[in-house]
Amino acid sequence: MSYNYSLPTTGAVSFADYFETTGGHSSSISDATAQRGRLRTVLKGHKKESQESRDLAGIVNAIDDYLPYLLSIINCLETKELVLRKSLETSWRSTLSDHIIHTGSNAPRIVGTDFHYELVFVLFTYAYCISLQGSEYLLAIPTHDAPDRVYNKAADAFNTAASVFLFVADQVIPKWTAPSDQRPVETIREVAVALSKMTLADAQSVAISKALFHGKLSKSLAAKLYIGVAGQYEMAYGLISARKSGQEVSSELKKYLSDGTLFYKAMAKKYLALDANDNQKMGVAVGFLRDCKADLRSVQHSSLSKPHIRKSTTVAARALKEEALVNELLQRFTMINDTAAYEEVPSRQDLQRMIPSGRSALELKQYTPPAAIFGQIKNYGGDQEQAAYARSGRYW
Incomplete structure (x- = not known):
């Protein structure tokens, strides 16, 4: 279970138009424009694709190829190897903000200045795609011959996406100076931190599922781990809901976090009930299962536009499936307790x-941006060491 992000699109840009002098980097600036144009093309193409035919790997590869050029430009501006004639302006669709008329991929594009604004959206898009890839891996689990490998790939994808979100929160957003009331929600640090917490929780959930699949997890520990996942979702919801000015964060995302918190609390209660049953505490087992069922029903009811139509979100669909299993357990445990x-x-x-x-269950990975492809400094932030190469960690 993970959030189904809408990917943004962006307007065309020619970097050469913004520089007073490019020194010996004219060719590299042209290549940077070409790589950005390629990314723009694949993002526009993604809007027209069905979910079954979407090419997330193609978008990830395009970002992998563009990032070293973008980071090189930022470094060269800091070392004065490049000099701007005017501030860069790029436009990106804010797909995480609420819109009265437009939503998702049809949200209006928002113009921002500075290369750090560009970097925020590129890295956000990168994290979205990697998270969506993690969701695709999960879909393969029921029929896959080697579930361990698929669980590992899904958990790694979510963990990597979480690390990118946190990198943006800590290393990129603070460098973009714009009034807080004029910022798209993607450029608000608390939003990036919230997405990191949510996506790491998704990785934790996959790790729990893998351990349960192999029977290597005690029921009491499973409950504690699910409580941990619910706590991360709850903190993410709190960070997003605390915003009081500027653009509103997508109500769909807030609802997903709210429903996800309740769902994972229900899962914890299910395993607390199973643990109580193992310890011959049938009254406690029945109580936790009743609470679990009530929580699962609440998730479903909050996600249905009409109570009699079983059309719901990802969270509600999973809650419906879990409720069937919980009902069987509740009937059996109630009968044992009553007789x-x-x-x-x-x-x-x-x-x-x-x-x-x-x-x-998992520690957050550390994201290291790729090495710059030209200029004196080889990685983002001015440090010559620990620069990653493009597609680092993308091999399984």
């Missing part, structure tokens, strides 16, 4: 006090 155990079912408040603290 053999005769234990009192704790109140919801008492059950809440039994819920343990959450835990994490």
